[in-house]
Amino acid sequence: MFNKKTIFLGFASVLLAGTVVAAPVHNTNITEEEVRKAQEAWGAALIQISQDYSEGGLAKAKETAEAVLNQAYGYAQGPVLFKPTLATGETTFRITQEGALAYFVGDNPEFGDSGFALKGWREYSFENAAVYINGDLALTMGHVHLINAAGEKTTVDKTWGFKKDDQGDLRIVLHHSSLPYSK
Amino acid sequence: MFNKKTIFLGFASVLLAGTVVAAPVHNTNITEEEVRKAQEAWGAALIQISQDYSEGGLAKAKETAEAVLNQAYGYAQGPVLFKPTLATGETTFRITQEGALAYFVGDNPEFGDSGFALKGWREYSFENAAVYINGDLALTMGHVHLINAAGEKTTVDKTWGFKKDDQGDLRIVLHHSSLPYSK
Amino acid sequence: MFNKKTIFLGFASVLLAGTVVAAPVHNTNITEEEVRKAQEAWGAALIQISQDYSEGGLAKAKETAEAVLNQAYGYAQGPVLFKPTLATGETTFRITQEGALAYFVGDNPEFGDSGFALKGWREYSFENAAVYINGDLALTMGHVHLINAAGEKTTVDKTWGFKKDDQGDLRIVLHHSSLPYSK
Amino acid sequence: MFNKKTIFLGFASVLLAGTVVAAPVHNTNITEEEVRKAQEAWGAALIQISQDYSEGGLAKAKETAEAVLNQAYGYAQGPVLFKPTLATGETTFRITQEGALAYFVGDNPEFGDSGFALKGWREYSFENAAVYINGDLALTMGHVHLINAAGEKTTVDKTWGFKKDDQGDLRIVLHHSSLPYSK
Numbered sequence: 001m002f003n004k005k006t007i008f009l010g011f012a013s014v015l016l017a018g019t020v021v022a023a024p025v026h027n028t029n030i031t032e033e034e035v036r037k038a039q040e041a042w043g044a045a046l047i048q049i050s051q052d053y054s055e056g057g058l059a060k061a062k063e064t065a066e067a068v069l070n071q072a073y074g075y076a077q078g079p080v081l082f083k084p085t086l087a088t089g090e091t092t093f094r095i096t097q098e099g100a101l102a103y104f105v106g107d108n109p110e111f112g113d114s115g116f117a118l119k120g121w122r123e124y125s126f127e128n129a130a131v132y133i134n135g136d137l138a139l140t141m142g143h144v145h146l147i148n149a150a151g152e153k154t155t156v157d158k159t160w161g162f163k164k165d166d167q168g169d170l171r172i173v174l175h176h177s178s179l180p181y182s183k
Numbered sequence: 184m185f186n187k188k189t190i191f192l193g194f195a196s197v198l199l200a201g202t203v204v205a206a207p208v209h210n211t212n213i214t215e216e217e218v219r220k221a222q223e224a225w226g227a228a229l230i231q232i233s234q235d236y237s238e239g240g241l242a243k244a245k246e247t248a249e250a251v252l253n254q255a256y257g258y259a260q261g262p263v264l265f266k267p268t269l270a271t272g273e274t275t276f277r278i279t280q281e282g283a284l285a286y287f288v289g290d291n292p293e294f295g296d297s298g299f300a301l302k303g304w305r306e307y308s309f310e311n312a313a314v315y316i317n318g319d320l321a322l323t324m325g326h327v328h329l330i331n332a333a334g335e336k337t338t339v340d341k342t343w344g345f346k347k348d349d350q351g352d353l354r355i356v357l358h359h360s361s362l363p364y365s366k
Numbered sequence: 367m368f369n370k371k372t373i374f375l376g377f378a379s380v381l382l383a384g385t386v387v388a389a390p391v392h393n394t395n396i397t398e399e400e401v402r403k404a405q406e407a408w409g410a411a412l413i414q415i416s417q418d419y420s421e422g423g424l425a426k427a428k429e430t431a432e433a434v435l436n437q438a439y440g441y442a443q444g445p446v447l448f449k450p451t452l453a454t455g456e457t458t459f460r461i462t463q464e465g466a467l468a469y470f471v472g473d474n475p476e477f478g479d480s481g482f483a484l485k486g487w488r489e490y491s492f493e494n495a496a497v498y499i500n501g502d503l504a505l506t507m508g509h510v511h512l513i514n515a516a517g518e519k520t521t522v523d524k525t526w527g528f529k530k531d532d533q534g535d536l537r538i539v540l541h542h543s544s545l546p547y548s549k
Numbered sequence: 550m551f552n553k554k555t556i557f558l559g560f561a562s563v564l565l566a567g568t569v570v571a572a573p574v575h576n577t578n579i580t581e582e583e584v585r586k587a588q589e590a591w592g593a594a595l596i597q598i599s600q601d602y603s604e605g606g607l608a609k610a611k612e613t614a615e616a617v618l619n620q621a622y623g624y625a626q627g628p629v630l631f632k633p634t635l636a637t638g639e640t641t642f643r644i645t646q647e648g649a650l651a652y653f654v655g656d657n658p659e660f661g662d663s664g665f666a667l668k669g670w671r672e673y674s675f676e677n678a679a680v681y682i683n684g685d686l687a688l689t690m691g692h693v694h695l696i697n698a699a700g701e702k703t704t705v706d707k708t709w710g711f712k713k714d715d716q717g718d719l720r721i722v723l724h725h726s727s728l729p730y731s732k
Contacts (some may be wrong), residue, residue, distance in 0.1 A: 023494035023508065024644060026627035026722070029395045029501060077715060078575035079313040081324035083340050088364040092340055093312035093324060095573060128389035129276035130262040132344070132356055134320050135395060135501030135684060139344055139357050141264035141276060142389065157266050157275055159342055159359040161315070161322055166626060166715045173315055173575070174322050176342040178361030181271040206677035206691065207461060209444035209539070212578045212684060260532060261392035278390060311572035318501060318578060318684025325572065349443060349532045356392070445679040447690035449706050454730040458706060459678035459690060495642035496628040498710070498722055500686050505710055505723050507630035507642060523632050523641060525708055525725040527681070527688055539681055540688050542708040544727030547637040 038170040043124030049117035074171035085177040123147035136164040213347045221353040226307030232300035257354035268360040306330035319347040396530045404536040409490030415483035440537035451543040489513035502530040579713045587719040592673030598666035623720035634726040672696035685713040
């Protein structure tokens with residue numbers, strides 16, 4: 001039935017030798033390590049914008065913020081689900097990059113933000129309460145802690161959604177940040 | 184080269200007839216319509232718990248809440264990323280079903296909640312600011328509006344993550360709810 | 367602006383202590399290790415059916431084959447894309463479990479198979495040429511080598527698609543097997 | 550408890566008017582329609598290469614084949630699981646684009662192909678036996694029918710895996726093609 005002779009000649013050496021070369025693997029999935037690095041990078045970027053503002057003023061801060069948004073968020077691919085900590089009313093949700101930039105560095109009368117990234121942030125840490133990984137998308141929820149130049153601490157309740165793109169870079173497609181509820 | 188005769192005989196009728204039977208399709212993806220229905224179902228469930236509390240007291244409300252959690256949330260599959268509107272401090276995140284049940288109907292000294300679903304909710308609506316669909320997972324962000332028996336309106340900023348399970352049912356795996364920021 | 371006092375009291379210990387408890391992670395993705403084990407299990411199952419046939423006859427072989435199909439294939443969830451090595455003509459594709467069972471153990475006049483798993487298989491190995499992992503789905507392509515009781519070797523070109531279900535079990539949703547092309 | 554006044558003012562108009570603007574939706578999933586078009590495009594591309602060979606010789610055919618591979622296959626992103634119909638032995642699997650190009654237009658001594666796309670194909674059709682859609686990946690299995698300039702028909706058993714990339718284009722990441730088994 002089978003053409004056994006041909007098959008035998010072709011693959012016997014493999015069976016006898018038992019040495020199997022590792023096959024190339026293409027894996028599009030997101031990993032916990034990548035998520036952790038993306039969370040660290042977000043904090044480092046926020047502090048960088050704050051420092052650039054201190055040293056180079058609004059122009060430099062805005063330039064850095066634009067670079068951060070281009071790299072770390074998914075606005076180029078489509079709408080981003082972004083509810084910033086201090087956004088409210090008609091401009092609660094910053095679906096476009098313009099709205100996100102306004103939130104971080106202000107200077108946009110349409111949104112009226114004072115510029116969250118300009119508030120002198122110096123230290124950053126996060127605590128994940130739980131992580132959910134599904135394919136190339138990861139969701140995290142937990143506390144983010146920020147310390148400003150005056151040593152004051154702020155904590156927010158934070159949810160992120162990270163999407164791994166075709167180049168292997170993680171982009172924020174979801175970001176819900178809120179102040180802790182005060183009883 | 185090819186065994187053309189066999190092939191010709193086998194498939195000529197198909198080529199001539201031009202009638203192609205539709206192939207069965209197995210599609211695991213989540214749809215906008217399913218997301219919308221899941222969002223509606225969440226509101227209906229909240230109002231149901233409130234009504235059951237009015238009519239049958241805490242025992243009935245708790246029974247309904249457990250059924251809702253079993254069906255609409257993904258706690259049986261693993262941790263759920265849940266930050267309820269009024270949760271704060273050590274119990275901000277309700278990763279387990281016990282914590283979620285405590286939030287909705289109270290009666291659990293470990294969490295100290297008054298029972299969000301017992302607050303006499305009568306009407307519910309939502310406005311999505313944006314929706315992100317990725318495979319069997321959908322993310323929504325927007326406003327949820329609630330009206331209680333006294334006619335008072337409450338709005339929250341709400342993010343949901345819905346995962347479609349193997350049976351085709353949507354389960355909430357992410358839920359971040361927060362009061363609008365007050366300047 | 368922020369209620370800094372509350373936040374300070376609530377989370378200072380975390381920031382000072384620097385001890386972060388690992389967050390629970392829910393990860394639905396398939397891993398290379400899981401894929402490798404599923405590939406090994408397929409071969410072990412084929413040999414088991416062959417051995418059961420030798421020792422217990424058709425009834426026992428069929429019982430084992432049914433158990434294998436129930437566990438290793440995704441027929442309970444929907445159509446499976448299965449093109450068995452020796453299937454041809456009108457019954458080339460075995461989209462239903464009935465067709466797959468007929469292929470492995472014969473005894474079904476609708477399909478006319480002699481029973482691929484009854485051919486006295488004793489050894490099994492595989493060589494992946496490449497692996498593609500995308501979320502909860504993994505695709506593999508490579509050679510599968512089989513040796514029967516007479517010591518004759520057969521090699522086939524094999525493609526598999528494995529889907530990880532909600533319980534964490536891998537199920538074959540795609541299986542294309544073909545004899546090497548003979549020039 | 551809630552700041553009801555602010556909320557009332559902010560959203561009453563929405564609740565009263567009942568007109569909800571459609572939210573922007575970002576959907577990365579692959580659709581049946583996209584799969585069908587990609588299957589049609591594959592056949593059109595094959596015929597185009599054949600026609601370009603007839604009219605412009607090998608150079609033109611090769612140019613077209615390279616363009617097809619660049620656009621329709623995922624080699625730029627990583628290994629592609631490709632088992633062409635007439636490939637066998639050491640070069641059964643064409644994981645790299647070089648191997649795929651060699652298969653379609655020959656002219657590469659390392660692979661020794663005569664050039665499958667140069668065989669004068671004029672008509673193309675396909676019949677899906679089943680389709681499996683999982684996120685941004687779709688799997689199809691069925692028959693592909695080809696007719697050459699002499700009117701001879703060839704049918705192959707064909708499996709494809711299509712991955713939708715970040716730009717919304719479908720790319721073949723899996724392709725297993727085999728001649729029907731001859732009893």
